Every structure is written in structure tokens, then in C-alpha cells.
Amino acid sequence: MDSVMCAPCVIFDTRKTRCFSTLPFNDWKNLSANVNRHHIDKVHRNCVAMAENFVDVMKGKKESIVCKLSSFTKDLVKRNRHILGQIIRVILLLTKQNIPVRGHTEERSNFMAVLQSHALNDPILADHLRNGKENAKYTSPDIQNEIITLCADHVLQCILTQCKEAGYFAIMADEATDCSTKEQLSICIRFLTVNEGRYELNEKFIGFVTCRSIKGVNLAEAIVEYLQDCGLDILKLRAQCYDGAGNMAGKYNGVQALIRERVPLASYVHYAFATELSQDPVSRAQMDGRQKLKTLCETRWMSRTDALTTFTQAFAVVVHALETLEADGDDKAGEHVRAILRFEFILTLVACEQVLSSLVGLTAILQEVSMDLLEAVREAGVVVDILRAERMDETLLDAIFQKAADIASEFQIDASVPHQNQRQRNRANYQVEDPKTYWRIALYNVFVDHLIEEVSSRVMANQERFCAQLLLPVRLRDLDDCQTDVIYNSFEDDI
Template sequence: MLKLSEGFYRSFRLISGKQRRFNARWLRQYPWLKYSVSLDAVLCAPCLLFDNSKSRYFSSLPFNDWKNLSTAISRHETDESHKDSMVKSENFVDISTGKQESVVSKLSSSIKKTVENNRYILRRIIEVLLLLGKQNIAIRGHTEENSNFMVILNSFAQTDPALAYHLEFANKNEKYTSPDIQNELLGLCADQVIKRIITRCRSSNYFAIMADEATDCSTKEQLSVCIRFIARNEGKHELHEEFIGFVTCPSIKGTALAQAILQHVQDCGLDILKLRGQCYDGAGNMAGKYNGVQALIRERVPLASYVHCKSHCLNLALVHTSKLQCVRTMMKTVQDITFAFSYSGKRLEAFANELAEDAVTREKLEGRQKLRTLCETRWTSRTDALMTFRKSFPVVVHALETLEADNDEKAGEHVRAILRFEFIITLVTCEHILSSLVGLTAILQQVDMDLVEAVREANVVVSLLRAEREDEAVFDEVFQKAVDIASEFQIGACVPRQNMNQRNRANYQIADPKAYWRVALYYVFLDHLIQEITDRVMSNQDRFCAQLLIPSRLDELNDDHVNAIYATFAQDIASTRESFGGEIQRWRVRWGQANLLRPSTLLSTLDVTSKAAYPGIYLVLSVLATMPATSASCERSFSSMRRIKSYLRSTMTGDRLSNLGILHIHREIEIDIDEIINSFASVKCRNLDFV
């Protein structure tokens, strides 16, 4: 095809008796016209390329009748096929030069816009679910239309036209607001949180597990599983205890619980062979020597040492100490009176009226308006309850007397039970001794608490109690406080009735009340408590010997200790006994230098320990720090469980409970919603396109 320039001429041909030839002026007059030199004819370029019609001049058939060319061109320009071809050619040129998008591009843009809109709608749905889940707000309601989820979603739609259009006109199977979709999205969000936790855990050498079981409001056994590991943050070592889910257990036997724990840990993506510690309470199914969870897991992972929860040990120490008859009687009396005031509107009103008239007691109570109940399982929390009862003692007595005058026989029994010197001295003494344990209780529940610090703090409390026992002035002050309370109600200090033949209770032949209660109550309660804490809280296993590697205690380390440490951690230490001994020698020399501040905790020691220079010591200290001191994180998760699965939401499934628990407990972890949408789209084919 050739466009002729000015002055280009072909030879003449005889047409209708006259010599004629092609004129180049026609090409300028009709830009779509093209001349073929070989054929000595013209064609319509757009029709040749875009018109599929056959036996048509200018398209499939060349035209060279120069006499009638003008007439043929006029007729061709009015042809509809030519017009269509011209439009197509112009579009083709515009697309080729980038002036216009192609059809494929236009279709692709439309699909892209649809996907973006679908992702936007799903994002708003996920945002509402995360808001409800993290803040522990019920998602569903009695009807789906009036559920919190739909109400909040419709509220957002009032200012969001795209969401409003979707909720109004989308097909029922394309709204993505059903309970099944909610559960699926909640599961994906919880999985993302767990993946982030597991990623941090994998960066550590080892990890430990903590587990405990409790019954939810639908009478199902829920097993709380937490993991503990060391992570580094800006060069510092940090201990993490993270909740990784609830597991519904059909059985609470040790075999079933051990299998559930191992399966859940492996499902989360952790290597069970890196397990180095496990912490549970002292129940037989958890701590049993042969068929308990700890024994069954150690059959699978022999290096997973068991630690009896130190908080539970402290609780057991108080339980056994409080078996003293006068203490047990006092506790029961306080509990009965507290229940009487807490669960009766009439009695509570009498207490409130008496409190309103007693400005001194109101100041002592610091804003409290009622008595505190004694927790059946948390004995260490009883300190607050006993303190509240002691401070409000006058108000309690006057309220009970008012109720007795109003024919409340039970109130009369209560007032006679507490208006005895034996009750008052026992109340004041127990409150004083138990107050020494408040700090230890709080410290044991901290996430960064390790075995070394737990025993160290327990030793501080024991030393304090022993010092108070030797200091007679301490009990003198306690006794005087009891005498002051009793004197307000004309009660004199006295001793119980004594009998030479008494065998069932303490029968000390002491006439002086102060001396009697010092021996019969104070010393007995204190000695028993000290012994119980020493035996239960401060006892540890072979791994605990590794604490002597802490620089502040390095002077106590001898060869026997080194042999014991190596024997205990031999399967983890990647060196011989001689190499480990040489490492210990270099460790001694390093911290034997003068004017060098020695760390006193495991974490501070790890911060200054080079893993390359002291691999064995670093590993031993890491394992010891990883071993949990308590299972308090599991107990905290049960508090969340009872808020999430209440009697109004008792039909919640185990998976939904676990997912909501993860989102609520780890609400500070940000969720990547785009990743959730991608995962949601990849699980199976959806009615709407999201990718």
C-alpha cells in the first residue's frame, strides 16, 4: 500500500475510450483512501482491516475505474459498514497511541472497581466485628436484625452510602453478615493474632506451657492454655506469657487433658520438642505422678519439667495454716455475716444507715459501702475482707442489733458470736499476719516473675514473719488493738475456759490473756504459716541450682553445683563437661573483676551475657527464666471467659469462645484487615470477588 506524493504518475490506461490515470489529489481529499502500486487500484484502509464483508469494492475488491471513482467514493462514504469501520479504526489509533483505554482495560477497570467496593464492604463488616470482639460486647441478639452487630453496622451505613446500598440491595447470600460468616471472620482474626504470638515465640530457643481448667456457665469444662517465652526488645530480654486459646474438654482425666494441650500447642505451630517447662495447679489430674498431665507430657518430652504453681502453693499454705479451730470459726462467722448483709436488701439497708451515721468508720473504709466476701479459693484475698470487717466492726454490731430488735433471729446469733474476745483477737491477729502476704501474692502474679524471684520474695516474707515472732512488741500492738475494739462494747480481755482433761483443743495453763493468746494463737498460726511457705513455696527441683550462675550468687557456686547443673541440662548444652567447666571458669574471672556491678536477676544477667562467648551459660539461664513460677495468666483468662460467656450467651460454641477470648485478651494487637480479606477469599469460592 502506498500513498502517492505530488508529481507521482502512473501510465495511462484506456477507460471508456479515453486515456486515464490515478490522481494523487484524491488521497489528500479522502484520507481513508489508499493506493496499491502493484494493483494500480485503490482500497479503503478501515474497511480492509475491520470490515469482514465479501465482494465489496474498496474492502475486499480493489477499485480502479478512474472515470467513476468520485461517484463510487460518495456512495461508499454513506455506507454503514464504512462508518463502523471508520469508528473502529479511530478507536484503534487512539488506543495504540494511548489516548484511550482499550476494551479489555475498561473491563479490567470495572472488575477492579467492583473488587475494591467488595473489599471495602467486607472491611467495614470486619471492623464492626473487631470492635465488638475486642471490647467484649455481645455480637448476636435475640434476633439478628436487632443484634449489636447489625445495629452498629446500620449506624455506620447512615454516613456510608456504599455500605447502605450493600445492606439494602445485596442478595441475601452476598451480604456476608450471617452468623456463620461472623464465626469464620472471627476465626481468621484470632488466627492472625496467634500467628504473631507464635512468630515471636519461635524466635526464642525454648518455651513453657501453663494450663488450668474451669467450668463455664453452660457447665462445660474449658481448658485455658498459655505459653511463656523470652523475647528480645531493643537488646533487652523480656518475658512473655501469652494466652493462645480455650479448649473444650469432654473429659477432665489426665490423659484427655494432656492430649488436648499437646494437640492445641502443635496446631498453633509450635515444636513440642522445644518445651522445657509446664506449670499447673496441684490437682491430681494435672500433677499426678503417673497419670497426671505433667507425667504424661514428660513421657513425650522428658525435658519439660513440672512446676507446681507458686500462687496455688501459697494458697494451700494458708488453707492448712487456717485449720486452727479458732481461726476456722472466725472465718466462717465473718463469711456468714458478710453473706447476710450482701444478699438481703433489708440487712444491707440497715448497714448503710448505720454507716451513714458513723463518720469515723466511713473515713476508715475509704469509700467502701459494704463488706467484702471471703473468696473460697483465693485465701490471700481474705486480707482485704478481714480488714474491711475489722474497720467496720462498730457499724456491723449496731446494724445487727438493730436487725435483732426487728425480730431477725439470725442477726441475734451473729451479734453474740462476734461480741466475744476470742473472735476479736483472732480477727485482728489473722488480719495482721495475712497482710504480710499481700505483696507476695501480687508479685507472684506478675508476668515477668521467675522461679528465682518467686523464692527470693517468699524468703523475704518468711524472714519478716520470723522477725515479728521474735519481736514481742509486735504482738503487744496487735493485742492492744484487739483490746481497744473490745472495750468499746464492754468486753474484757479473757482466756477460754480451761479443763485439765481437755484433749480436742489447745488447753494452755496460762492465766494472763496476753500471754495466752500469744502462745495459743499468734505463735501457733505464725509457726505453721512459716513452715508451710517454706515447704511449699520455697521448695524447688534440680534445675533451680542454675540460679548460682547469676553473678551476684557466683561465690556460692562450687564443683558439685557445676556437675549438678551440667547433668540437669546436659541434653541441651552442646558441649562436653570439660568445655562447660572452662566456660564456668571464664565466667568466674569475668565477674571477679573489681568495681564491676553484678546483676542479681535472670533477665538482667541474660542482658549482659554473650551467647557466642558463653553459649552453655546463656542456654541454662534461658531455660531457667522460661520456666513459669505461676499459672496466674490462665486464671486471668478465666476472668475474661466469664465476662465473654455469660448466662445471656450460654449457647456460645467452644471455637467462638476461644476466638473472642483471643481478640479480647490481646486487644492491643493490631489486625491487618487486608490480610484477613485475602485469607477469607482464598478459603473457598465466594459469591463476591475480593481479589
């Protein structure tokens, strides 16, 4: 072909009917002028630039557009992950330290304050906070809550995976009313893991459950349903641990009884016995000494005994104070003074102080970190023996009755028995004339028997299963054939 063409334009020029590209040029007379004009043409220069880039790419001197786009995407992903990682680290720091994420305003929140502090040493994060798109900063409260939820789900799944690998597990649960007056049931699980050939006991919190009611049947259903939602096999449950409230520890309709109907091997252990009470803060009553009346703590028996002792010693002062308040027009004070100025109340106060004092030593021992299950059972057995001996001790009963009579005599109150009626249904109606004998039958024996039953059922009921602690290497020297048989019979269904 007797003509010329421009190679770069032929390959990269997409236009039609152009000289030197799609149309050959053979006007030799005007070649020089047309070549000069084509050389400065914008389209020709673009084609030459593309040809040079193509040659460089083929020779490996430059990256292709695809590679550059891919590299840009990788850099963008890396940058976004770095930013999101910093945000997650700040949220985890606040949650681990129990610091509120939010503040009075979103800009002045604890989250933004810590994040801005991190940005001082992080140019990428600082640029994102200054110049990032408002709809893609990942700092809104919704994103914060989503990140917290995702982290919580991940932690929960890790805990549940460990628990499933352990095989068997125990649960601990307690209910309380939150600030919005909703009943919240907190649930923890306990299980064993093996770390470098050593067994480790794990106690993990796995969640709150909102309860429709605090009745035992509703709480039991809530616990079982939550465990099943977590993917735990309820039949692998081997122990349950609650407080002593009737809806939890009840013999027939309590949570422990209802769950044992489904899982007979799920032994019940009282909460105050299973936890390390030594980690609890010292009660306000103990800090205040004996200079004022103590709050009757519902959970700490040592504090309750101290409160009864203080009240007994200050009984006359309490009565005088209530009478003064009544004289000033306080109707409730009048009701209180009339309630306590009865021989029945005074005798009950003195008897409770005496009987509960026997539990102080056991409570203190159970709080020790070094206390184990077998030792706790033995100490509980000692207390039960003491209570049974006190129940039959005539001298002790005479002392209790005399102390109550002395306090009552200061206010001209005689030791007496309630009015007797053949058809009495609302209280004990023993046909006994002697006050000391009557109150021994109606009050003292009943109270002591109740304590013996409670200590036995809450602490000593599972002593056969507790013998498994003798299998620990440090306790093997105490293991004998009889105890081996007891352990085998207790765990036969699990072997």
C-alpha cells in the first residue's frame, strides 16, 4: 500500500474517517504540512501517551489500570478498617472500665472525648473525623450500640462454646428490679476448662432476662428458655445456685424444685454458701459501730445478728424515742411503740438474738476464701448439733425467758400467753397455762427446728456429691473406699 499511517492513532483512536488513523495518507506533495498539523493534534498526543503507557505496562515499568484500581480499593479498605478498629477499641475501653459512652451531647460524650484524644497521635483517624462524610463516620449512637451488641454476641458465643466443650455446667441466677421497675433476672454459668493440662473453674455472666412475674414457675420457665436459646443442653445441668427467697428455693414451687423436676441431677446450693461473701463491701452497720440502730440486712446474717443485739441493748431508748415522736403527732411512731411493747415481741427479739448468734461463726467460716464444700458441710453439721443441743437445754431457755421478762418488767409488761380459743385458726392454740412452756412450744422450738431444717437442706443436702472434691490431687490422701462408693453412686448417671 503506497501510503502512510500513524501507528498510535491506528491502535488507540476510536474516531472514524481521520487521516493517519482510519484513512491512509498518500498526498505526498502536502505530506510535511499534514504531518506537522497531525503531530500537534490533541487526539494524536493522547494516542501517543496511551501507546507509551501500554508499552511501559507490557515491559513491567508501570502497573495497569486494573492493578491501580485494585490497589486503591485495598488501600481504602485498609484505611476504613483502621478507622473502625480505633472506634471499636475506644468503645471496648469505655465498656471495660464501666464508663458511660454517651454524654450531655453527642459532641461532648465520653466516646468522642477519648476518640479525639486517640486522633492526636493518629493522622488517619484525625483526617476521618475532620473530613469524613457525615453519613459514614461510624460515630453515631446507633453505630455505637451496634458495635457493643456485636462485641457482646461474640463474647457470649465464645463463652457458650467453652461451656459446651466442658460437657456439664451449673447456673447461678438472681432477680432484681431495675430503675424502670422491670424485673431483671441475671444468669451466670459455671463450668470447667482444661488449660495446659490443668483444670480451671470458670464463672461467666451470660445475660439478663426480663421476667413477666417473680413467681417461681415464671422464673423457672425464663431460665430454661434462655438456656435453650443459648444452645445449652438443659439435661447437662448439674447444679443450680440461688438465694434463699421462697420463689427461688421453695421446696415445691420454687425455681430449684421446678427445674429439678426436669433435671433430677441438678442439685440446689444456697447462693450465700456458694459465693465468696468475703468480697462483699463491709455493711453500713458494721462501719457505724454500736452508736446507732443497725439496718436489718436481708442477706448478711452476721449484720442481722448485730442489729438484733443493738436493738435489744437500746430497747429502752427506742421506746422513749418513739413515745416522744408520738407526742409530737407522729401516728406511725405510736403504732410502732404499741407493737414492740408486747411480751410476745420482746421474747421473740431475745430468742432470735440468742439463736442466730450460733450462726455467726458458720457465716464467718463460709466467707473464707480457703473454705471448700466438704469443710462447709462439716461446719454446718457442727452448727446443727449445737442448735439441737440448745433446743433441749432447759437452762438456756430459762435464761432467755428471764432476760425477756426483765426487759418487759421495766415497762410493766407481764409474761403472759395469748388469749386461748378452741376455734383459733390464725395462730398456735396450745392449751398451756405456763407462759414459759407455751412460748417454748409455740415460738422457740418452732424457730430452732426451722433453722435446723434450712441449714441442713441448703448446705448439707448435697454432701454426697460434694465428696467429689476428694478426687482433687491435693485431697486424694483423704479418699477411702467408702467415699469412693459414695462418689460413684452420686455421679453414676454421668459416667
